[in-house]
Amino acid sequence: MITLLEARGIGKRFGGLTALEDVSLTIRQGEVYGLIGPNGAGKTTFFNVLTGSYVPEAGEFVFEGAELPLGKPHRVVGAGIARTFQNIRLFRELSALENVMCGHHIRTRAGLWGILSQNRHTREEERLTTERAFELLRYVGIEAVADRVARNLSYGDQRRLEIARALATEPRLLALDEPAAGMNATETGQLRGLIEQIRQDGITVLLIEHDVKLVMGLCDRVAVLDFGRKIAEDVPAAVQKDPAVIAAYLGGGPRHGQ
Amino acid sequence: MEILLQQIVNGLVVGSVYALVALGYTMVYGILGLINFAHGEVLMIGALTALQTIGVIQRVSPDMAPLAQLAFALGVAVPVCMALGFLMERLAYRRLRNAPRLAPLITAIGVSFLLQTLAMIIWGRNYHTFPQLISTEPLEPVAGVFVTPVQLAIVGVSVALMVGLLLLVNRTRLGRAMRATAENHRVASLMGVDVNGIIAATFVIGAGLAAVAGVMFGANYGIAHYAMGSLPGLKAFTAAVLGGIGNLGGAMVGGIVLGLVESLGAGYIEHLSFGFLNSSYQDIFAFLILGLVLIFRPTGLLGERVSDRA
Amino acid sequence: MNKLPLFPASLPGKAQWVLLIVLALAAPVLAGYFGRTWVRVLDFALLYMLLALGLNLVVGFAGLLDLGYIAFYAVGAYTWAFLGSPHFEVHWPFWAILPLGAGFAALAGIILGFPVLRLRGDYLAIVTLGFGEIVRIFMNNLNYPVNITNGPQGINGLDPLVLFGWDLSRALGLGGLQVHSLYLYYYFFLLCVAGAVVFIHRVQVSRIGRAWAAMREDELAAKAIGIDTRAMKLLAFALGATFGGVAGGLFGSFQGFVSPESFSLMESIAVLTMVVFGGMGNIAGAIVGALVLTFLPELLRHIAVPVQQSLFGQVLLDPEVLRMLLLSLAMILMMLAKPEGLVPARARYSRTAHLEGRA
Helix, strand or coil, rough: CCCCEEEEEEEEEEEEEEEEEEEEEEECCCEEEEECCCCCCCCCHHHHHHHCCCCCEEEEEEEEECCCCCCCCCHHHCCCEEEECCCCCCCCCCCCCHHHHHHHHHHCCCCCHHHHHCCCHHHHHHHHHHHHHHHHEEEEEEEECCCHHHHCCCHHHHHHHHHHHHCCCCEEEEEECCCCCCCCCCHHHHHHHHHHHHHHHCEEEEEECHHHHHHHCCCCCCEECCCCCEEEEHHHHHHHHCCHHHHHHHCCCCCCCC | HHHHHHHHHHHHHHHHHHHHHHHHHHHHHHHHCCCCHHHHHHHHHHHHHHHHHHHHHHHHHHCCCCCCCCCHHHHHHHHHHHHHHHHHHHHHHHHHHHCCCCCHHHHHHHHHHHHHHHHHHHHCCCCCCCCCCCCCCCCCCCCCCCHHHHHHHHHHHHHHHHHHHHHHHHHHHHHHHHHHHHHHHHHHHCCCCHHHHHHHHHHHHHHHHHHHHHHHHHHCCEEEEECCHHHHHHHHHHHHHCCCCCCCHHHHHHHHHHHHHHHHHHHHHHHHHHCCCCHHCHHHHHHHHHHHHHCCCCCCCCCCCCCCCC | CCCCCCCCCCCHHHHHHHHHHHHHHHHHHHHCCCCCCHHHHHHHHHHHHHHHHHHHHHHHHHCCCCCCCHHHHHHHHHHHHHHHHHHCECCHHHHHHHHHHHHHHHHHHHHHHHCCCCCCCCHHHHHHHHHHHEEEEEEHHCCCCCCCHHHHHHHHHCCCCEECCCEECCCCCEECCEECCHHHHHHHHHHHHHHHHHHHHHHHHHHHHHHHHHHCCHHHHHHHHCCHHHHHHHHHHHHHHHHHHHHHHHHHHHHHHHHHHHHHHHHHHHHHHHHHHHHCHHHHHHHHHHHHHHHHHHHHHHHHHHHHHHHHHHCCCCCHHHHHHHHHHHHHHHHHHCCCCCCCCCCCCCCHHCCCCCC
């Protein structure tokens, strides 16, 4: 199995608070990799460091054999890693279609001159972006609301739109931050189907989730964070039985710093 | 050497005025995250109202002692400005508290513009002379430096007000409520704080300080007119940022520092620029400082304190 | 064809456009019927449209509140003053000066843009305001020790617009009719505005327009999908400034003199008011805002003075004050009552004709 992303010794501090400490993990190509842990464990911080919103104090990422630029979100996306947000950050006044088209920005090249002169290359690119965006809307199942303004979409549709937008950046690793939050059982089932489909289409998925059923059923491997440290990294069945993990979720047992 | 000391004195005087106005900016920003663009105009209204009052007094009872006239003028100008501050918040800003980012700022700009226009209508476009109620005759020079009673009064009153404000914020219930609201509106209201009232109080207090600053500004420079508030307002905002926005001590320090830099800069600018620039460029300093601070140390000298409106 | 905002919806798209073109071509004739001053007002309205369109690009599309926008106007105008007037005894043709003015303005935009890139909204506003003021202070004071800008008196005798031998400041004889220079300038300015609209519309419905919209809506999310927000902000500043620069050059040639007074903070705010009042973020809004807020003060000026004379025997509110009052009230009331502005059309950043027959 090929390693897609390797995190080595990632450390992140905010003033006196250590959010991540010496976190190392390996994500293999083609798998669905879960990142779990109690609230405040540092999962979203890890996402933020990976995608360049924060600069880590220590450690590095190796993605597809090359070192990932730190602290530069748009270059991380350029390298092939896209993310969604825990509390949905769509472009609310743009239509669903336009939201997805924005995701295609980084894979297109038309410059000011081409746009002003509307030369053939620019028009082709624009057509391609529009069609690709529509295809992605269909892929996640919301093509019917392509023209609707994002803030008027239902919660479930908004979540799917965010995934479509991330897919428009043509990532090889898709990082989803709690995609099932606020969803009922049916919707979660549909989400699971979508993620399976994404994996089948060759995109590796990194997933932060609290929904145990979803994680256990979907993820090939899982890493557990607690107080900023990785305390387990294995297949879900093994992690479920790991005493350190149980202790982290339920309290009691040895704690970081004691 | 005397020149240097003289410039320092001048800088301290101007700096105290900036500090008073900066306090208003910093308090409002700390509590609402809004730059009250119209705050400089409050300074102007304070000065012109005081001027008007003195004019009336001097016609009605011209024998009143100058200090009494001044006190009277302040007694009118301060409440007027406080009412103005209250109205601004109530009519314009409150409705926009949850509006998208640019809306409150744009409205504040509109309010500022409107106030200038109203002042233009009421007091005309001319420069008015501010009466010399405190002597501007220099006292005995100390170490070759001339200081006038007006300047002493300005610094004295400013210091007194700043101390008063610090005591208010740190030692009273109102102050505690203000600090709590500045940290987090929602939690403060859950603790029983009347958030709307506190916000109104913040505007009112800031406006009162600006009114006094306006009178002092008028007394220091001897003139008052409808556009006198906009540049000092901007500079005072710069001072607030320089010291750390939301931070009261920062506003005071920032004001003094800005005053000093401006004064010294104006004095030495010709030397520094080999005669190319002269003292009429002195307004640039404030903007340059603003730019530099925001690029190199955006949290300001003493660190910023903005509310956590999660 | 897309339907136009403000036009009766019952009219088909094409008819709306025809109506618009006819109105635009006939406007100066209609205005001239009431007196030549109104044609002049129209000319200024067109210049303000250019400014509003440029500022709308920065504020409305990219979401950057630039309060010093008028500085770019000043750069364009003074470039004309330097290169097309007796001041330095340089008289270059318009096709050299205008692009240079635009270029200098764009450069100024980039110089301004660089340091302010990572500032948040309100700080950005103040710093850009400071920039505008600094430019004005320099314009006002660069007459000593070396006289560059002639200080507060400004520079006079700017060359008029001469289009390849055709001097727009001279009336044109058309078979017995004398077409006054004001009309000639109108049609040229109209051409410029039309060009600007096409230009901006193309940028709006492009990856750049979408990137700006994304940045404006949620900068963090925009970065998270790979948009280089720094570059996009610089581009917005530079492009917006270019419009200001061109408008400035045209203004210089039209008015014949420039002075720092025309480029005050108040003017920056006036243009901002036009954008906000008309409807921030869409092209029609900028045009309507500029039109209304250039005409209304002039209308008031013509009504208010005689009315006040007859009612009060004297003029209490002179026209300049009225203009300021109107603008400030327009800004405040619009923000409180209808923040989307007069023309709330949602700007479209995509052409869905590509998808006809898909859904």
